[in-house]
Amino acid sequence: METLHFNDIYKSYPTKHGEPFLVLDNIDLTIHKGEFCTLVGPSGCGKSTLLKLILGQDFATSGQLTIKSTPVGHPDSTRGVVYQKYSLYPNKTVLQNVLMGPYFKIPFWKKQERQNAKDYAIELLTKVKLEKHLNKYPHELSGGMQQRVAIIQALITQPEILLMDEPFGALDPGTREFMQTLLIELWEKYQLTILFVTHDLEEACFLGTRLLVLSQYYTDDRGADFQRGAKFVVDRPLHKEPTSTHIKETAEFAELVESIRHQGFNPAHLQHVTEFDLSHPQSWSTLNSQENNSSH
Structure with a gap:
Protein backbone atom coordinates (compact mmCIF):
# COMPACT_ATOMS: atom_id res chain seq x y z
CA MET A 1 0.00 0.00 0.00
CA GLU A 2 1.36 3.38 -1.04
CA THR A 3 1.99 5.72 1.90
CA LEU A 4 4.04 8.64 0.59
CA HIS A 5 4.13 9.79 -3.03
CA PHE A 6 6.16 12.58 -4.66
CA ASN A 7 5.26 13.29 -8.29
CA ASP A 8 7.46 15.72 -10.25
CA ILE A 9 8.20 17.91 -7.22
CA TYR A 10 10.13 21.15 -7.65
CA LYS A 11 11.02 23.46 -4.78
CA SER A 12 12.69 26.83 -5.20
CA TYR A 13 13.18 29.81 -2.92
CA PRO A 14 13.36 33.49 -3.92
CA THR A 15 16.72 35.25 -3.55
CA LYS A 16 17.42 38.90 -2.78
CA HIS A 17 18.16 39.43 -6.47
CA GLY A 18 14.68 38.17 -7.39
CA GLU A 19 15.79 35.05 -9.23
CA PRO A 20 14.52 31.77 -7.72
CA PHE A 21 17.07 29.34 -6.30
CA LEU A 22 16.17 25.76 -7.17
CA VAL A 23 16.66 23.29 -4.29
CA LEU A 24 14.70 20.18 -5.33
CA ASP A 25 14.63 19.32 -9.02
CA ASN A 26 11.94 17.07 -10.50
CA ILE A 27 11.69 14.73 -7.50
CA ASP A 28 9.82 11.43 -7.92
CA LEU A 29 9.46 9.04 -4.98
CA THR A 30 7.01 6.43 -3.75
CA ILE A 31 7.32 4.90 -0.26
CA HIS A 32 5.05 1.99 0.62
CA LYS A 33 3.70 1.01 4.03
CA GLY A 34 6.27 -0.81 6.15
CA GLU A 35 9.36 0.47 4.35
CA PHE A 36 12.35 1.70 6.34
CA CYS A 37 14.11 4.28 4.15
CA THR A 38 17.37 5.98 5.04
CA LEU A 39 18.23 9.28 3.37
CA VAL A 40 21.68 10.84 3.00
CA GLY A 41 23.16 13.62 0.90
CA PRO A 42 25.83 16.31 0.88
CA SER A 43 25.40 19.53 2.84
CA GLY A 44 22.92 21.90 1.21
CA CYS A 45 21.29 19.25 -1.00
CA GLY A 46 17.79 19.83 0.38
CA LYS A 47 17.25 17.01 2.91
CA SER A 48 15.70 19.41 5.42
CA THR A 49 13.58 20.99 2.69
CA LEU A 50 12.29 17.53 1.72
CA LEU A 51 11.27 16.83 5.33
CA LYS A 52 9.54 20.21 5.63
CA LEU A 53 7.45 19.41 2.55
CA ILE A 54 6.39 16.05 4.02
CA LEU A 55 5.60 17.62 7.39
CA GLY A 56 3.59 20.42 5.78
CA GLN A 57 5.84 23.13 7.19
CA ASP A 58 6.53 24.25 3.61
CA PHE A 59 4.97 23.56 0.23
CA ALA A 60 6.31 22.58 -3.17
CA THR A 61 6.67 25.16 -5.92
CA SER A 62 5.12 22.64 -8.30
CA GLY A 63 4.26 18.95 -8.41
CA GLN A 64 2.11 16.74 -6.20
CA LEU A 65 2.84 15.30 -2.75
CA THR A 66 0.34 12.92 -1.15
CA ILE A 67 0.03 10.65 1.88
CA LYS A 68 -2.29 7.71 1.20
CA SER A 69 -3.53 9.55 -1.92
CA THR A 70 -4.48 12.68 0.07
CA PRO A 71 -2.60 15.92 -0.68
CA VAL A 72 -0.28 16.87 2.18
CA GLY A 73 -1.58 19.78 4.22
CA HIS A 74 -0.42 21.46 7.40
CA PRO A 75 1.24 19.33 10.15
CA ASP A 76 -1.01 16.74 11.78
CA SER A 77 -0.85 13.31 13.41
CA THR A 78 -0.41 11.48 10.09
CA ARG A 79 3.27 12.43 10.32
CA GLY A 80 5.39 11.85 13.40
CA VAL A 81 8.82 13.44 13.71
CA VAL A 82 11.89 12.93 15.89
CA TYR A 83 14.70 15.49 15.78
CA GLN A 84 18.30 15.38 16.97
CA LYS A 85 17.43 17.81 19.75
CA TYR A 86 15.06 16.13 22.19
CA SER A 87 11.56 17.59 21.91
CA LYS A 110 -13.67 9.83 28.50
CA LYS A 111 -11.85 8.07 31.28
CA GLN A 112 -11.67 4.61 29.72
CA GLU A 113 -10.17 5.95 26.48
CA ASP A 119 -1.75 1.54 29.12
CA TYR A 120 -0.46 1.76 25.55
CA ALA A 121 2.08 4.43 26.54
CA ILE A 122 3.40 2.22 29.33
CA GLU A 123 3.58 -0.74 26.92
CA LEU A 124 5.69 1.31 24.48
CA LEU A 125 7.92 2.71 27.21
CA THR A 126 8.42 -0.78 28.59
CA LYS A 127 9.46 -1.95 25.13
CA VAL A 128 12.30 0.61 25.16
CA LYS A 129 13.29 -0.29 28.75
CA LEU A 130 11.96 2.87 30.42
CA GLU A 131 9.29 1.31 32.64
CA LYS A 132 11.26 2.23 35.77
CA HIS A 133 11.56 5.87 34.72
CA LEU A 134 7.94 6.84 34.05
CA ASN A 135 7.85 9.53 36.73
CA LYS A 136 11.26 11.04 36.06
CA TYR A 137 11.78 14.42 34.39
CA PRO A 138 13.92 14.87 31.25
CA HIS A 139 16.87 16.34 33.15
CA GLU A 140 17.08 13.12 35.18
CA LEU A 141 17.62 11.02 32.03
CA SER A 142 20.65 10.35 29.85
CA GLY A 143 20.70 11.51 26.23
CA GLY A 144 19.86 8.05 24.93
CA MET A 145 16.96 7.73 27.36
CA GLN A 146 15.59 11.13 26.37
CA GLN A 147 15.72 10.14 22.72
CA ARG A 148 13.85 6.92 23.47
CA VAL A 149 11.11 9.00 25.08
CA ALA A 150 11.03 11.28 22.01
CA ILE A 151 10.62 8.26 19.71
CA ILE A 152 7.73 6.88 21.79
CA GLN A 153 6.22 10.38 21.93
CA ALA A 154 6.11 10.30 18.10
CA LEU A 155 4.98 6.65 17.83
CA ILE A 156 2.04 6.77 20.23
CA THR A 157 -0.14 8.74 17.82
CA GLN A 158 0.41 5.93 15.26
CA PRO A 159 1.47 8.18 12.36
CA GLU A 160 1.28 6.99 8.75
CA ILE A 161 4.99 7.82 8.41
CA LEU A 162 7.66 8.48 11.03
CA LEU A 163 10.23 11.10 10.01
CA MET A 164 13.56 11.04 11.84
CA ASP A 165 16.01 13.92 11.32
CA GLU A 166 19.51 13.02 12.60
CA PRO A 167 17.91 11.47 15.71
CA PHE A 168 21.09 9.80 16.98
CA GLY A 169 23.57 12.49 15.96
CA ALA A 170 24.21 13.74 19.50
CA LEU A 171 24.72 10.31 21.07
CA ASP A 172 28.00 8.59 21.91
CA PRO A 173 28.94 5.63 19.64
CA GLY A 174 27.87 2.88 22.05
CA THR A 175 24.48 4.45 22.77
CA ARG A 176 24.04 5.20 19.09
CA GLU A 177 24.50 1.57 18.10
CA PHE A 178 22.08 0.46 20.82
CA VAL A 197 17.75 11.23 7.63
CA THR A 198 21.39 10.97 8.70
CA HIS A 199 24.80 12.36 7.75
CA ASP A 200 26.47 9.10 8.83
CA LEU A 201 26.89 6.84 5.77
CA GLU A 202 27.60 3.77 7.89
CA GLU A 203 24.37 4.33 9.81
CA ALA A 204 22.45 4.84 6.55
CA CYS A 205 23.80 1.63 5.03
CA PHE A 206 23.15 -0.39 8.20
CA LEU A 207 19.59 0.70 8.96
CA GLY A 208 16.53 0.09 6.90
CA THR A 209 15.42 -1.69 3.78
CA ASP A 221 21.55 17.79 -21.07
CA ARG A 222 20.35 21.21 -19.89
CA GLY A 223 23.76 22.82 -20.48
CA ALA A 224 26.81 23.61 -18.34
CA ASP A 225 25.41 26.91 -17.01
CA PHE A 226 21.98 25.59 -16.01
CA GLN A 227 21.20 25.95 -12.28
CA ARG A 228 20.20 22.48 -11.08
CA GLY A 229 18.55 21.37 -7.87
CA ALA A 230 19.10 18.05 -6.12
CA LYS A 231 17.76 14.73 -7.36
CA PHE A 232 17.77 11.18 -6.05
CA VAL A 233 20.99 9.86 -7.58
CA VAL A 234 20.69 6.54 -5.71
CA ASP A 235 17.57 4.58 -4.74
CA ARG A 236 18.52 1.00 -3.98
CA PRO A 237 17.39 -1.88 -1.76
CA LEU A 238 19.43 -2.85 1.29
CA HIS A 239 19.96 -6.56 1.96
CA LYS A 240 21.26 -7.52 5.40
CA GLU A 241 20.55 -9.33 8.63
CA PRO A 242 17.94 -7.03 10.19
CA THR A 243 19.37 -6.62 13.70
CA SER A 244 22.99 -7.79 13.46
CA THR A 245 25.72 -5.15 13.78
CA HIS A 246 28.35 -7.63 12.53
CA ILE A 247 27.54 -6.68 8.97
CA LYS A 248 29.40 -3.39 9.54
CA GLU A 249 32.66 -5.35 9.77
CA THR A 250 32.39 -6.99 6.35
CA ALA A 251 34.24 -5.97 3.19
CA GLU A 252 30.95 -5.88 1.30
CA PHE A 253 29.56 -3.29 3.75
CA HIS A 272 24.47 11.79 -16.02
CA VAL A 273 20.81 11.51 -15.04
CA THR A 274 20.51 8.36 -17.15
CA GLU A 275 23.26 6.68 -15.09
CA PHE A 276 21.75 6.96 -11.60
CA ASP A 277 21.52 3.79 -9.50
CA LEU A 278 17.74 3.56 -9.28
CA SER A 279 17.67 -0.19 -8.72
CA HIS A 280 14.98 -0.31 -6.03
CA PRO A 281 11.88 -1.99 -7.52
CA SER A 289 13.40 16.32 -22.95
CA GLN A 290 15.70 19.13 -21.74
CA GLU A 291 17.27 16.83 -19.14
CA ASN A 292 17.69 13.91 -21.51
CA ASN A 293 17.94 14.77 -25.20
CA SER A 294 17.84 11.08 -26.11
CA SER A 295 14.26 10.91 -24.82
CA HIS A 296 12.99 12.69 -27.95
Missing part, protein backbone atom coordinates in the same frame (compact mmCIF):
# COMPACT_ATOMS: atom_id res chain seq x y z
CA LEU A 88 10.55 16.95 25.52
CA TYR A 89 8.84 19.33 27.92
CA PRO A 90 11.19 19.84 30.90
CA ASN A 91 8.34 20.36 33.39
CA LYS A 92 6.60 17.08 32.57
CA THR A 93 7.51 13.50 33.46
CA VAL A 94 8.36 10.80 30.94
CA LEU A 95 4.79 9.44 31.00
CA GLN A 96 3.23 12.90 30.86
CA ASN A 97 5.37 13.82 27.85
CA VAL A 98 4.30 10.71 25.96
CA LEU A 99 0.62 11.17 26.80
CA MET A 100 0.40 14.80 25.68
CA GLY A 101 -0.54 13.85 22.11
CA PRO A 102 -3.27 11.30 22.94
CA TYR A 103 -4.70 13.36 25.80
CA PHE A 104 -4.96 16.41 23.54
CA LYS A 105 -7.41 14.47 21.37
CA ILE A 106 -9.27 12.58 24.13
CA PRO A 107 -11.62 14.68 26.35
CA PHE A 108 -10.96 14.38 30.08
CA TRP A 109 -14.41 12.86 30.72
CA ARG A 114 -7.60 7.88 28.51
CA GLN A 115 -6.78 4.77 30.52
CA ASN A 116 -6.33 2.80 27.29
CA ALA A 117 -3.95 5.46 26.01
CA LYS A 118 -2.02 5.35 29.27
CA MET A 179 19.49 2.93 19.51
CA GLN A 180 19.99 1.71 15.94
CA THR A 181 19.19 -1.91 16.86
CA LEU A 182 16.33 -0.77 19.10
CA LEU A 183 14.80 1.21 16.24
CA ILE A 184 14.96 -1.82 13.95
CA GLU A 185 13.17 -3.86 16.61
CA LEU A 186 10.43 -1.21 16.95
CA TRP A 187 10.07 -1.01 13.16
CA GLU A 188 9.62 -4.78 12.95
CA LYS A 189 7.26 -5.08 15.93
CA TYR A 190 4.94 -2.17 15.04
CA GLN A 191 5.26 -2.38 11.22
CA LEU A 192 6.31 1.24 10.96
CA THR A 193 6.95 3.29 7.84
CA ILE A 194 10.12 5.31 8.43
CA LEU A 195 12.12 7.96 6.58
CA PHE A 196 15.40 8.35 8.48
CA ARG A 210 16.02 1.08 1.26
CA LEU A 211 18.77 3.65 0.76
CA LEU A 212 18.08 7.06 -0.82
CA VAL A 213 20.85 9.49 -1.80
CA LEU A 214 19.80 13.07 -2.58
CA SER A 215 22.52 15.06 -4.34
CA GLN A 216 23.18 18.14 -6.42
CA TYR A 217 26.29 16.50 -7.90
CA TYR A 218 25.15 15.23 -11.31
CA THR A 219 24.78 16.41 -14.87
CA ASP A 220 22.17 16.29 -17.64
CA ALA A 254 32.70 -1.11 3.46
CA GLU A 255 32.43 -1.25 -0.33
CA LEU A 256 28.79 -0.17 -0.16
CA VAL A 257 29.66 2.85 2.03
CA GLU A 258 32.45 3.94 -0.32
CA SER A 259 30.22 3.46 -3.35
CA ILE A 260 27.57 5.75 -1.85
CA ARG A 261 30.22 8.32 -0.92
CA HIS A 262 31.46 8.31 -4.52
CA GLN A 263 28.05 8.43 -6.17
CA GLY A 264 26.48 11.17 -4.05
CA PHE A 265 29.17 13.15 -2.25
CA ASN A 266 31.96 13.66 -4.80
CA PRO A 267 31.64 16.98 -6.69
CA ALA A 268 34.16 15.70 -9.23
CA HIS A 269 31.99 12.67 -10.04
CA LEU A 270 29.06 14.01 -12.04
CA GLN A 271 26.85 11.15 -13.15
CA GLN A 282 9.69 0.98 -6.54
CA SER A 283 12.11 3.60 -7.85
CA TRP A 284 11.08 5.76 -10.78
CA SER A 285 12.14 9.02 -12.39
CA THR A 286 10.49 11.21 -14.99
CA LEU A 287 13.01 13.10 -17.14
CA ASN A 288 11.91 15.84 -19.49
Whole structure:
Protein backbone atom coordinates (compact mmCIF):
# COMPACT_ATOMS: atom_id res chain seq x y z
CA MET A 1 0.00 0.00 0.00
CA GLU A 2 1.36 3.38 -1.04
CA THR A 3 1.99 5.72 1.90
CA LEU A 4 4.04 8.64 0.59
CA HIS A 5 4.13 9.79 -3.03
CA PHE A 6 6.16 12.58 -4.66
CA ASN A 7 5.26 13.29 -8.29
CA ASP A 8 7.46 15.72 -10.25
CA ILE A 9 8.20 17.91 -7.22
CA TYR A 10 10.13 21.15 -7.65
CA LYS A 11 11.02 23.46 -4.78
CA SER A 12 12.69 26.83 -5.20
CA TYR A 13 13.18 29.81 -2.92
CA PRO A 14 13.36 33.49 -3.92
CA THR A 15 16.72 35.25 -3.55
CA LYS A 16 17.42 38.90 -2.78
CA HIS A 17 18.16 39.43 -6.47
CA GLY A 18 14.68 38.17 -7.39
CA GLU A 19 15.79 35.05 -9.23
CA PRO A 20 14.52 31.77 -7.72
CA PHE A 21 17.07 29.34 -6.30
CA LEU A 22 16.17 25.76 -7.17
CA VAL A 23 16.66 23.29 -4.29
CA LEU A 24 14.70 20.18 -5.33
CA ASP A 25 14.63 19.32 -9.02
CA ASN A 26 11.94 17.07 -10.50
CA ILE A 27 11.69 14.73 -7.50
CA ASP A 28 9.82 11.43 -7.92
CA LEU A 29 9.46 9.04 -4.98
CA THR A 30 7.01 6.43 -3.75
CA ILE A 31 7.32 4.90 -0.26
CA HIS A 32 5.05 1.99 0.62
CA LYS A 33 3.70 1.01 4.03
CA GLY A 34 6.27 -0.81 6.15
CA GLU A 35 9.36 0.47 4.35
CA PHE A 36 12.35 1.70 6.34
CA CYS A 37 14.11 4.28 4.15
CA THR A 38 17.37 5.98 5.04
CA LEU A 39 18.23 9.28 3.37
CA VAL A 40 21.68 10.84 3.00
CA GLY A 41 23.16 13.62 0.90
CA PRO A 42 25.83 16.31 0.88
CA SER A 43 25.40 19.53 2.84
CA GLY A 44 22.92 21.90 1.21
CA CYS A 45 21.29 19.25 -1.00
CA GLY A 46 17.79 19.83 0.38
CA LYS A 47 17.25 17.01 2.91
CA SER A 48 15.70 19.41 5.42
CA THR A 49 13.58 20.99 2.69
CA LEU A 50 12.29 17.53 1.72
CA LEU A 51 11.27 16.83 5.33
CA LYS A 52 9.54 20.21 5.63
CA LEU A 53 7.45 19.41 2.55
CA ILE A 54 6.39 16.05 4.02
CA LEU A 55 5.60 17.62 7.39
CA GLY A 56 3.59 20.42 5.78
CA GLN A 57 5.84 23.13 7.19
CA ASP A 58 6.53 24.25 3.61
CA PHE A 59 4.97 23.56 0.23
CA ALA A 60 6.31 22.58 -3.17
CA THR A 61 6.67 25.16 -5.92
CA SER A 62 5.12 22.64 -8.30
CA GLY A 63 4.26 18.95 -8.41
CA GLN A 64 2.11 16.74 -6.20
CA LEU A 65 2.84 15.30 -2.75
CA THR A 66 0.34 12.92 -1.15
CA ILE A 67 0.03 10.65 1.88
CA LYS A 68 -2.29 7.71 1.20
CA SER A 69 -3.53 9.55 -1.92
CA THR A 70 -4.48 12.68 0.07
CA PRO A 71 -2.60 15.92 -0.68
CA VAL A 72 -0.28 16.87 2.18
CA GLY A 73 -1.58 19.78 4.22
CA HIS A 74 -0.42 21.46 7.40
CA PRO A 75 1.24 19.33 10.15
CA ASP A 76 -1.01 16.74 11.78
CA SER A 77 -0.85 13.31 13.41
CA THR A 78 -0.41 11.48 10.09
CA ARG A 79 3.27 12.43 10.32
CA GLY A 80 5.39 11.85 13.40
CA VAL A 81 8.82 13.44 13.71
CA VAL A 82 11.89 12.93 15.89
CA TYR A 83 14.70 15.49 15.78
CA GLN A 84 18.30 15.38 16.97
CA LYS A 85 17.43 17.81 19.75
CA TYR A 86 15.06 16.13 22.19
CA SER A 87 11.56 17.59 21.91
CA LEU A 88 10.55 16.95 25.52
CA TYR A 89 8.84 19.33 27.92
CA PRO A 90 11.19 19.84 30.90
CA ASN A 91 8.34 20.36 33.39
CA LYS A 92 6.60 17.08 32.57
CA THR A 93 7.51 13.50 33.46
CA VAL A 94 8.36 10.80 30.94
CA LEU A 95 4.79 9.44 31.00
CA GLN A 96 3.23 12.90 30.86
CA ASN A 97 5.37 13.82 27.85
CA VAL A 98 4.30 10.71 25.96
CA LEU A 99 0.62 11.17 26.80
CA MET A 100 0.40 14.80 25.68
CA GLY A 101 -0.54 13.85 22.11
CA PRO A 102 -3.27 11.30 22.94
CA TYR A 103 -4.70 13.36 25.80
CA PHE A 104 -4.96 16.41 23.54
CA LYS A 105 -7.41 14.47 21.37
CA ILE A 106 -9.27 12.58 24.13
CA PRO A 107 -11.62 14.68 26.35
CA PHE A 108 -10.96 14.38 30.08
CA TRP A 109 -14.41 12.86 30.72
CA LYS A 110 -13.67 9.83 28.50
CA LYS A 111 -11.85 8.07 31.28
CA GLN A 112 -11.67 4.61 29.72
CA GLU A 113 -10.17 5.95 26.48
CA ARG A 114 -7.60 7.88 28.51
CA GLN A 115 -6.78 4.77 30.52
CA ASN A 116 -6.33 2.80 27.29
CA ALA A 117 -3.95 5.46 26.01
CA LYS A 118 -2.02 5.35 29.27
CA ASP A 119 -1.75 1.54 29.12
CA TYR A 120 -0.46 1.76 25.55
CA ALA A 121 2.08 4.43 26.54
CA ILE A 122 3.40 2.22 29.33
CA GLU A 123 3.58 -0.74 26.92
CA LEU A 124 5.69 1.31 24.48
CA LEU A 125 7.92 2.71 27.21
CA THR A 126 8.42 -0.78 28.59
CA LYS A 127 9.46 -1.95 25.13
CA VAL A 128 12.30 0.61 25.16
CA LYS A 129 13.29 -0.29 28.75
CA LEU A 130 11.96 2.87 30.42
CA GLU A 131 9.29 1.31 32.64
CA LYS A 132 11.26 2.23 35.77
CA HIS A 133 11.56 5.87 34.72
CA LEU A 134 7.94 6.84 34.05
CA ASN A 135 7.85 9.53 36.73
CA LYS A 136 11.26 11.04 36.06
CA TYR A 137 11.78 14.42 34.39
CA PRO A 138 13.92 14.87 31.25
CA HIS A 139 16.87 16.34 33.15
CA GLU A 140 17.08 13.12 35.18
CA LEU A 141 17.62 11.02 32.03
CA SER A 142 20.65 10.35 29.85
CA GLY A 143 20.70 11.51 26.23
CA GLY A 144 19.86 8.05 24.93
CA MET A 145 16.96 7.73 27.36
CA GLN A 146 15.59 11.13 26.37
CA GLN A 147 15.72 10.14 22.72
CA ARG A 148 13.85 6.92 23.47
CA VAL A 149 11.11 9.00 25.08
CA ALA A 150 11.03 11.28 22.01
CA ILE A 151 10.62 8.26 19.71
CA ILE A 152 7.73 6.88 21.79
CA GLN A 153 6.22 10.38 21.93
CA ALA A 154 6.11 10.30 18.10
CA LEU A 155 4.98 6.65 17.83
CA ILE A 156 2.04 6.77 20.23
CA THR A 157 -0.14 8.74 17.82
CA GLN A 158 0.41 5.93 15.26
CA PRO A 159 1.47 8.18 12.36
CA GLU A 160 1.28 6.99 8.75
CA ILE A 161 4.99 7.82 8.41
CA LEU A 162 7.66 8.48 11.03
CA LEU A 163 10.23 11.10 10.01
CA MET A 164 13.56 11.04 11.84
CA ASP A 165 16.01 13.92 11.32
CA GLU A 166 19.51 13.02 12.60
CA PRO A 167 17.91 11.47 15.71
CA PHE A 168 21.09 9.80 16.98
CA GLY A 169 23.57 12.49 15.96
CA ALA A 170 24.21 13.74 19.50
CA LEU A 171 24.72 10.31 21.07
CA ASP A 172 28.00 8.59 21.91
CA PRO A 173 28.94 5.63 19.64
CA GLY A 174 27.87 2.88 22.05
CA THR A 175 24.48 4.45 22.77
CA ARG A 176 24.04 5.20 19.09
CA GLU A 177 24.50 1.57 18.10
CA PHE A 178 22.08 0.46 20.82
CA MET A 179 19.49 2.93 19.51
CA GLN A 180 19.99 1.71 15.94
CA THR A 181 19.19 -1.91 16.86
CA LEU A 182 16.33 -0.77 19.10
CA LEU A 183 14.80 1.21 16.24
CA ILE A 184 14.96 -1.82 13.95
CA GLU A 185 13.17 -3.86 16.61
CA LEU A 186 10.43 -1.21 16.95
CA TRP A 187 10.07 -1.01 13.16
CA GLU A 188 9.62 -4.78 12.95
CA LYS A 189 7.26 -5.08 15.93
CA TYR A 190 4.94 -2.17 15.04
CA GLN A 191 5.26 -2.38 11.22
CA LEU A 192 6.31 1.24 10.96
CA THR A 193 6.95 3.29 7.84
CA ILE A 194 10.12 5.31 8.43
CA LEU A 195 12.12 7.96 6.58
CA PHE A 196 15.40 8.35 8.48
CA VAL A 197 17.75 11.23 7.63
CA THR A 198 21.39 10.97 8.70
CA HIS A 199 24.80 12.36 7.75
CA ASP A 200 26.47 9.10 8.83
CA LEU A 201 26.89 6.84 5.77
CA GLU A 202 27.60 3.77 7.89
CA GLU A 203 24.37 4.33 9.81
CA ALA A 204 22.45 4.84 6.55
CA CYS A 205 23.80 1.63 5.03
CA PHE A 206 23.15 -0.39 8.20
CA LEU A 207 19.59 0.70 8.96
CA GLY A 208 16.53 0.09 6.90
CA THR A 209 15.42 -1.69 3.78
CA ARG A 210 16.02 1.08 1.26
CA LEU A 211 18.77 3.65 0.76
CA LEU A 212 18.08 7.06 -0.82
CA VAL A 213 20.85 9.49 -1.80
CA LEU A 214 19.80 13.07 -2.58
CA SER A 215 22.52 15.06 -4.34
CA GLN A 216 23.18 18.14 -6.42
CA TYR A 217 26.29 16.50 -7.90
CA TYR A 218 25.15 15.23 -11.31
CA THR A 219 24.78 16.41 -14.87
CA ASP A 220 22.17 16.29 -17.64
CA ASP A 221 21.55 17.79 -21.07
CA ARG A 222 20.35 21.21 -19.89
CA GLY A 223 23.76 22.82 -20.48
CA ALA A 224 26.81 23.61 -18.34
CA ASP A 225 25.41 26.91 -17.01
CA PHE A 226 21.98 25.59 -16.01
CA GLN A 227 21.20 25.95 -12.28
CA ARG A 228 20.20 22.48 -11.08
CA GLY A 229 18.55 21.37 -7.87
CA ALA A 230 19.10 18.05 -6.12
CA LYS A 231 17.76 14.73 -7.36
CA PHE A 232 17.77 11.18 -6.05
CA VAL A 233 20.99 9.86 -7.58
CA VAL A 234 20.69 6.54 -5.71
CA ASP A 235 17.57 4.58 -4.74
CA ARG A 236 18.52 1.00 -3.98
CA PRO A 237 17.39 -1.88 -1.76
CA LEU A 238 19.43 -2.85 1.29
CA HIS A 239 19.96 -6.56 1.96
CA LYS A 240 21.26 -7.52 5.40
CA GLU A 241 20.55 -9.33 8.63
CA PRO A 242 17.94 -7.03 10.19
CA THR A 243 19.37 -6.62 13.70
CA SER A 244 22.99 -7.79 13.46
CA THR A 245 25.72 -5.15 13.78
CA HIS A 246 28.35 -7.63 12.53
CA ILE A 247 27.54 -6.68 8.97
CA LYS A 248 29.40 -3.39 9.54
CA GLU A 249 32.66 -5.35 9.77
CA THR A 250 32.39 -6.99 6.35
CA ALA A 251 34.24 -5.97 3.19
CA GLU A 252 30.95 -5.88 1.30
CA PHE A 253 29.56 -3.29 3.75
CA ALA A 254 32.70 -1.11 3.46
CA GLU A 255 32.43 -1.25 -0.33
CA LEU A 256 28.79 -0.17 -0.16
CA VAL A 257 29.66 2.85 2.03
CA GLU A 258 32.45 3.94 -0.32
CA SER A 259 30.22 3.46 -3.35
CA ILE A 260 27.57 5.75 -1.85
CA ARG A 261 30.22 8.32 -0.92
CA HIS A 262 31.46 8.31 -4.52
CA GLN A 263 28.05 8.43 -6.17
CA GLY A 264 26.48 11.17 -4.05
CA PHE A 265 29.17 13.15 -2.25
CA ASN A 266 31.96 13.66 -4.80
CA PRO A 267 31.64 16.98 -6.69
CA ALA A 268 34.16 15.70 -9.23
CA HIS A 269 31.99 12.67 -10.04
CA LEU A 270 29.06 14.01 -12.04
CA GLN A 271 26.85 11.15 -13.15
CA HIS A 272 24.47 11.79 -16.02
CA VAL A 273 20.81 11.51 -15.04
CA THR A 274 20.51 8.36 -17.15
CA GLU A 275 23.26 6.68 -15.09
CA PHE A 276 21.75 6.96 -11.60
CA ASP A 277 21.52 3.79 -9.50
CA LEU A 278 17.74 3.56 -9.28
CA SER A 279 17.67 -0.19 -8.72
CA HIS A 280 14.98 -0.31 -6.03
CA PRO A 281 11.88 -1.99 -7.52
CA GLN A 282 9.69 0.98 -6.54
CA SER A 283 12.11 3.60 -7.85
CA TRP A 284 11.08 5.76 -10.78
CA SER A 285 12.14 9.02 -12.39
CA THR A 286 10.49 11.21 -14.99
CA LEU A 287 13.01 13.10 -17.14
CA ASN A 288 11.91 15.84 -19.49
CA SER A 289 13.40 16.32 -22.95
CA GLN A 290 15.70 19.13 -21.74
CA GLU A 291 17.27 16.83 -19.14
CA ASN A 292 17.69 13.91 -21.51
CA ASN A 293 17.94 14.77 -25.20
CA SER A 294 17.84 11.08 -26.11
CA SER A 295 14.26 10.91 -24.82
CA HIS A 296 12.99 12.69 -27.95
